[in-house]
Amino acid sequence: MYFQTKDVQQYQQNKEFIDTAIVPLLSLDFSEDNIVKSSSEAEFLMALTAFVEQQFRGRLMLLPPYSYTEQTKREELVLALKQNIQEGGFKHVVFITCDHYWTKLQDELDVIWLPAIPIESMDKDVKKRILEEQLKQLIPILSSKWYQR
Amino acid sequence: MSNKKVSRRQFLNYTLTGVGGFMAASILMPMIRFAIDPALQAKAEGDFILTSQKIDELTDVPVRVDFSYEQVDAWYKSEVSEMAWVYKEGDKIIALSPVCKHLGCTVNWEGGEHKNEYFCACHAGRYEKNGKNIAGTPPTGPLDQYEVSEKDGYLMLGKKIPNTLA
Numbered sequence: 001m002y003f004q005t006k007d008v009q010q011y012q013q014n015k016e017f018i019d020t021a022i023v024p025l026l027s028l029d030f031s032e033d034n035i036v037k038s039s040s041e042a043e044f045l046m047a048l049t050a051f052v053e054q055q056f057r058g059r060l061m062l063l064p065p066y067s068y069t070e071q072t073k074r075e076e077l078v079l080a081l082k083q084n085i086q087e088g089g090f091k092h093v094v095f096i097t098c099d100h101y102w103t104k105l106q107d108e109l110d111v112i113w114l115p116a117i118p119i120e121s122m123d124k125d126v127k128k129r130i131l132e133e134q135l136k137q138l139i140p141i142l143s144s145k146w147y148q149r
Numbered sequence: 150m151s152n153k154k155v156s157r158r159q160f161l162n163y164t165l166t167g168v169g170g171f172m173a174a175s176i177l178m179p180m181i182r183f184a185i186d187p188a189l190q191a192k193a194e195g196d197f198i199l200t201s202q203k204i205d206e207l208t209d210v211p212v213r214v215d216f217s218y219e220q221v222d223a224w225y226k227s228e229v230s231e232m233a234w235v236y237k238e239g240d241k242i243i244a245l246s247p248v249c250k251h252l253g254c255t256v257n258w259e260g261g262e263h264k265n266e267y268f269c270a271c272h273a274g275r276y277e278k279n280g281k282n283i284a285g286t287p288p289t290g291p292l293d294q295y296e297v298s299e300k301d302g303y304l305m306l307g308k309k310i311p312n313t314l315a
Contacts, residue, residue: 010252017252017272017287058252059271124217128230143270 001061002053011061018058020145021090024049024065025078025097025111041098041116048114049096051131052138059146061090073101079108092145096138112141197298197305202235204242204302211236211258211267211278214244216306233295233306234258234267236278244295245280246309250288267292281315291315 001007001018011018024045029038046065053062066081068074082093095102095109098116105111114134119127155163200216211234220229232255233244247255249269256276260268266283267276275283280292294314296307 014252055255056271058249058254058269124228124230128215139270 001057003061003063007061014058015089018061019091020056020060020142021085021093022049022052022060022062023081023085023093023095024062025095025099025102026065026067027073027097027099027101028067028069030069040118040120044116044119045096045098047119047127048131048134051135052096055135056142060094060142066095075105078102078105082109094142094145110145112138197296197300197307199300200304200306202304204299204304207235207237207242207304209236209238211245213258214304214306235297235304238279242297242299242304243279243314244297244304244306245312246293246295248293249274250282250290250292256292277315279314280312 001011026042026045027038029035049062053060066078078095085093093110095111097111097113100113102109102111103113117130119130122130198216198218200214202214213232214235215230215232217228217230220227232247234247235242235244237243249256249271251269251272251274254269254271256267256269256274258267259265261270263275265278269288272287274286274288276288276292277283280294282288282291291312293309294312295309298305298307
């Protein structure tokens with residue numbers, strides 16, 4: 001499910017099935033040297049999370065990315081966000097990011113860190129294969145959360 | 150040619166009728182075209198999408214066939230990738246949509262070690278090979294089917310239709 005009216009209405013009727021929220025944690029960098037790299041990371045993260053959504057749309061809701069710059073990066077805000085989402089009824093809140101920084105919060109947050117792959121220059125079949133490979137790494141992490149009770 | 154003279158009145162009558170007719174036609178034509186527009190739309194190959202799957206490579210075991218098409222959503226053009234599970238039953242080609250009838254996840258053939266079934270990892274929904282949902286699992290109906298066609302030995306997929314097998 002996406003965070004869109006139609007999907008959210010469906011979510012409300014199937015709350016017992018859709019118990020996982022996915023939040024992309026997206027780092028933005030506008031400096032001359034890094035802006036291209038930053039956009040490439042964003043492209044990868046958005047493509048990957050959309051692919052996860054397509055595969056598991058009946059179990060999870062993909063939220064809009066939480067974006068921050070070096071100056072607006074605040075652990076306490078992300079922790080608060082997680083809490084608010086949980087209060088809203090999602091049992092699992094999973095953060096997906098290409099920013100290694102968040103892995104140090106492993107104890108408090110479910111963070112999946114993946115190195116960004118520059119997919120922008122790839123043709124569509126290669127891109128698809130790469131995303132599938134990445135997804136294969138995510139599946140065991142998600143199902144281990146879903147099947148531990 | 151007759152030598153009868155055409156009077157000024159007659160001449161004006163003829164020319165006005167002629168010109169008036171043209172004007173009426175130029176107003177009415179677009180209106181009529183507009184009214185019957187759907188009938189004039191050319192049907193491009195019946196909306197079938199060519200895939201890279203060779204027909205003679207299909208067996209009775211479902212294989213994954215990816216295909217994509219362009220979708221225009223207001224000003225936003227996007228490439229939509231879809232896939233189908235395709236197998237042969239005798240001479241008939243069956244193409245099933247992988248979209249789970251429960252909440253829309255993607256189902257996998259023999260996923261999660263369920264032999265000879267489609268499996269949905271989200272809530273353990275299961276389907277038989279022909280798409281029939283297995284009672285006692287969350288899905289409420291059978292998997293949709295795609296219309297199939299063939300071009301130069303390659304598989305073409307068309308519209309999604311309700312399952313006709315289960």
